[in-house]
């Protein structure tokens with residue numbers, strides 16, 4: 001099941017304990033459904049629990065029967081068609097929320113959500129019928145969709161009225177609909193908690209924490225790799241220089257302190273300056289100074305890039321061993 005379906009499933013399990021909240025949720029469910037009209041209309045809903053909740057809302061709040069028919073849509077996705085049969089029943093439902101069936105522009109009637117407790121119930125109803133939330137693994141996005149501009153604007157105002165959280169809703173146009181959306185992860189988490197999808201809110205929080213930890217680890221490891229690369233490319237340059245000296249004049253031509261550093265570097269291409277300093281019993285900057293002098297020494301002999309830059313450490317080492325062996329022979 002998708003993250004949105006899980007949320008809706010969880011929200012549909014909630015029982016409204018107060019009559020005021022029950023009415024507010026029913027109002028949200030019906031006002032933002034396609035059935036809130038005196039004309040005959042049908043709305044299709046993919047979620048069985050939500051379809052049931054709409055029918056219950058019509059019965060409980062307005063004493064009206066809503067028909068839910070199961071349909072099979074393309075790709076075998078189940079869907080439910082909801083209708084309220086009979087014009088008289090539809091008018092009764094509209095009037096029960098203080099609306100007039102001849103209203104051209106739909107607005108949210110504030111008298112249906114007088115108390116603070118009713119706002120969460122109302123928002124739950126609205127989210128169930130016309131809302132969705134993207135899987136937080138992909139992105140943080142929660143939205144409501146309605147064909148009516150005034151309803152979208154009023155919904156933004158209600159979202160701003162929530163005292164417990166900063167939901168920061170925005171509004172956008174998409175084809176023939178108005179989209180009210182929330183982008184910020186903390187705001188989405190607050191919205192889910194507020195409407196009662198506590199487990200989904202916790203899942204979102206966990207996914208967010210996991211993503212942040214993973215990103216931080218990634219950043220650290222990229223940084224470490226970059227540092228390693230830096231050490232390694234400096235070492236490669238030094239080895240090329242040492243190889244050039246060894247090839248042209250022999251390492252014995254180097255002063256003793258430089259030869260010592262050169263051999264240590266050849267044997268340990270990945271060793272840091274600090275580690276080399278420990279081995280040579282000199283400071284880090286002392287090692288740096290010796291290696292710079294080796295590079296200068298090599299520069300006087302010719303560019304290491306030209307002759308030996310591509311020679312592998314292994315080859316150079318082999319050569320060094322061969323030289324040593326020769327010395328031993330004599």
Ligand SMILES: [Zn+2]
Pocket residue numbers: 018019020021022024115116117118119121
């Ligand atoms: Zn209430």
